[in-house]
Every structure is written in C-alpha cells, then in structure tokens.
Amino acid sequence: MAFSLRDDLGAKISAGELHCEKELTMSIISGKYKVVVIWHLGHERPLRYAELHRLFKDISDRILTKQLRELEQDGVVARTVYAGSRPKVEYRLTELGMSLVSIVDAIYAWGCQHLDFYLQRDKVQAA
Numbered sequence: 001m002a003f004s005l006r007d008d009l010g011a012k013i014s015a016g017e018l019h020c021e022k023e024l025t026m027s028i029i030s031g032k033y034k035v036v037v038i039w040h041l042g043h044e045r046p047l048r049y050a051e052l053h054r055l056f057k058d059i060s061d062r063i064l065t066k067q068l069r070e071l072e073q074d075g076v077v078a079r080t081v082y083a084g085s086r087p088k089v090e091y092r093l094t095e096l097g098m099s100l101v102s103i104v105d106a107i108y109a110w111g112c113q114h115l116d117f118y119l120q121r122d123k124v125q126a127a
Contacts, residue, residue, distance in 0.1 A: 006073045025103070028074050033059065033067045035104050038076065038093065042101035046080075046092035076100065 009027050011017075018024055029035055033056060040055060041047060053064055068091060071077035076097035082088040093101070 006070055009074065028076065029100060029103070031067050031070065033064065034071060035107060037067065037071065037091075038097060038100055039104045039108065041077065041091060041093045042098060042104065046090045049089050049091070052091060071097070 009024075012027075013024070018027075029038065036055060037052060040052070049064075049068075052068070053059065053061070056064070068077060068079070072079050075094055077091050078094050078097075080090045080092070082090065
C-alpha cells in the first residue's frame with residue numbers, strides 16, 4: 001500500500017529539518033488522541049468511527065477526524081469503507097502502525113508506574 005506523509009511532516013523530512021529519528025517518531029504519534037487510538041486498534045480489533053469516538057470524552061468530530069486522517073496519511077492507520085445502504089467505515093492499524101504498539105505499550109507502562117508520584121505531588125502542593 002502506497003502512502004505519503006502529511007505535507008508538513010514530509011516537507012520537514014525533505015528539507016532536512018528533523019534533528020533525529022526520535023523527532024520523527026514523536027511527530028507521527030503526537031496529538032492528544034493518537035496514542036490512545038493506536039493502543040486500542042493494536043490491542044482490540046478494527047474499530048468503526050463511532051466506537052473510536054466513544055473512547056474519548058468531549059472530543060469533537062472535527063478533531064477526531066483530523067487525528068485519524070493524519071494517522072492514515074502517515075501510513076499508521078488504514079481506513080476501509082464498506083458499501084451498503086448505510087456505509088460503514090472501519091479503522092485498523094497497518095503493519096507500520098503495528099510496529100508502534102510496543103512503543104505505545106511502553107508509554108502506557110511508564111504512566112502506570114509513575115501516576116501515583118504525580119497524584120501525591122499534586123496533593124502535597126495543594127495542601
């Protein structure tokens with residue numbers, strides 16, 4: 001499957017403006033909802049748009065659509081439209097997207113290990 005990176009990211013790469021590979025990875029997964037989308041698609045199954053929308057409290061259609069389009073443009077997510085009287089759109093991780101699951105799992109594990117530290121720090125600062 002051929003894909004092209006988002007224009008802004010592709011332009012940065014072409015112009016040699018990425019400082020290291022870590023910056024590329026962060027550019028691909030940065031966004032308020034992208035890591036959660038990758039985690040769910042990597043650990044569950046392909047999901048329909050409405051199922052993804054229900055994962056987030058107070059997300060607008062515009063923002064979720066933008067995040068999904070960027071993931072699709074970057075080759076991380078594949079969007080499949082099933083024709084019918086009520087067309088169905090489903091999202092799944094590509095092979096490239098699956099390669100990000102271990103990174104997202106590590107981010108999740110770090111959050112689990114350190115959440116209490118930040119909760120306790122906030123309690124102390126509030127007192």
